Amino acid sequence: MKPALLLTLLFTSAVAMAEDLPADASLDRCLNDASTTLAMNQCYAAATQAWDQEMNKQYSTLMKTLTGEPKNKLRAAQRAWLNYRDSWLEASRSQLTDQGTSGSVALGAQSLSLVRNQALMLQSQALGNCANPDDC
Template structure:
C-alpha cells in the first residue's frame, strides 16, 4: 500500500506544478475516495482519458497554426511519440507484472497518466510559445 501512495504523491506533486489542473484535481479527489485497487486504476484511467483529450486539443490547436516544415516535423514527432508511448507501456507492463503483483495495474495506470500529462503539457508549452517558468508550461 505504501508503494502506491508514494507513486500517487509523486504524481500529485507534479500536478501541483501544473497549477492543479482540473483533471488532476478530480484525480486527487477520486484517489482520496478509492478503497480498492480497481478503484485506483479507474481513477488513473479517467484522468488519462482527460489528459489524452487535452493533449489532442493542444496538438490540434498547434497543428492548425503551422505549415510546411514545422507542421511536418510536429506530425512526425507526435506519431513517433505515440509509438514510443505504446512501447514504453508494454515494457512497463512486463516489468510491473514481475515485480509488483496486484499493484502492477495501479503502477501502470499511474505511468500512463504521467505520459499523457507530460505530452499534453509539452504541446501546451509550444502553443504558448514560452517555457520560462513552471507556471507557463
C-alpha cells in the first residue's frame, strides 16, 4: 500500500472516531460524498478552516483568562506551534509531491489533524486540563 494512501486511511479513521464534533461530522459526510481527489481536498480544506476557527476561539478565550507570565508563555507557545505547523506541512509537501493526487489528500489530512489537535489542546487548557471535559 502506498504511504500516502495509508496516511489518508489513518486520518479518515481518526475522523470517524470523532464524529461527535460538528466539524468532524461534516467532514465525514463530505468525504462520503466525495468522488474525486479534488472533492476530498475541498472537504479537508473546509474542515481545517472550521477547526482553525475553533482553535482561534479557544486561544482567544484562554488568553482572556490569563495574565502575566502564563499569558506570555501561552502566546509564545502558540507562535511556536504556528511555526511548527508551517514547517511540518512544508516538509510533508516536499515529500508528498511525487505521490500524485493522493499526496495532496494526505497533506490536507495532515493539516486538519495538526489544527484539530491544537484546538483540542487549547480547549483542554481552558477547561483546567481535564482529561474528560464532562468532569470539568
